[in-house]
Amino acid sequence: MEYRQPWQQVSAGARDRAAFIRSVYLWLMGGFAVAALGALSAPMVARALVPVVGSFFGWVLFGVQFGTLLFASAVRRRQPLNRLAFALFTFVSGVIAGLVALVVAEGAGFQPVLTAFGMTGGVFLTLTTTAFVSKKDFSFLRNFVIVGIAVMFFGGLAAAIFHLEAFGLVISGVAVIACSAKLLWDTSTMLRTEDFSDPAGFALALFVSLYNILIALMNLLGGGRRR
Structure with a gap:
């Protein structure tokens, strides 16, 4: 039986954790790459599907996205099926993001789109750095995140169904705050998990x-400036 000194066990655990964190971000970078392909494909997807589904195009895309999210969540530990499911979800999400970007750019120009991408990157770097440097447990945000995401989901549906543009902007603000909190919570959980x-x-x-x-x-950035 091999005996390890305590410092050797700590070192092995640190290496395992570092490999795990690296794997998470490799998955995430791969998702960004697939989403970028989806965004570039957005006009072609729209031209192919709009004649088929007509005015239900947006709802069909939302349904497909939600279905692929559930699929990816269900098989996330099953290789290699998890790769396919993750790629499907990120591709569909990229298509939707690309279409939203085109709509915003048509009404307000590309500046709000580019600013949104830059701000999202800034939020990601800031919150990730906060979690890594502080090493705090942000699980106390759980209830806030759950309530915020519920408001975001059901409020977003109501705004889309009843065409409530001003209310939709309020819900977008809630989404930024709630999802930023969830990003911080998930990152701190990733850094502390033993699984x-x-x-x-x-x-x-x-x-x-x-x-x-x-x-x-x-x-938010394009809503108030659309012609």
């Missing part, structure tokens, strides 16, 4: 938060 078998799950959670922040910021 290193689910990098895809953590990457999925981080991607969803960043996606929602980006969409909300595009709506």
Whole structure:
């Protein structure tokens, strides 16, 4: 039986954790790459689907996105199916983000779109650095996040169904705050977990938060300036 000194066990644990965190961010970077392909494909997807589904195009895309999210969550520990599911979800999300960017750019120009991307990157770097440097447990944000995401989801549906543009902007503000808190919570959980078998799950959670922040910021920055 091999005996390890305590410092050797700590060193091995640190290496395992570092490998796990690296794996999470590799998954996340891969998701960004696939989402970028989806965004570039957005006009072609719209041209292909609009003649088929007509005015229900947006709802069909939302349904597909929600379905692929549930699929990716369900198989996140099952290789290699988790790779396919993660790629499907991030691709569909990229298509939606690309279409939102085109709508915002048509009404307000590309500056709000580029600003939203820059601000999303800034939020990601700031909150990630905060979690890494402080090493705090941000699980106390759980209840705030749950309530905020519920308001975001149901409020967003109400704004879309009843065409409440001003209310939609308020919900976008809620989404930025709630998803930023969730990003901080998920990152701190990733740094503290002892279960290193689910990098895809953590990457999925981080991607969803960043996606929602980006969409909300595009709506906020472009909503008040559309012609």
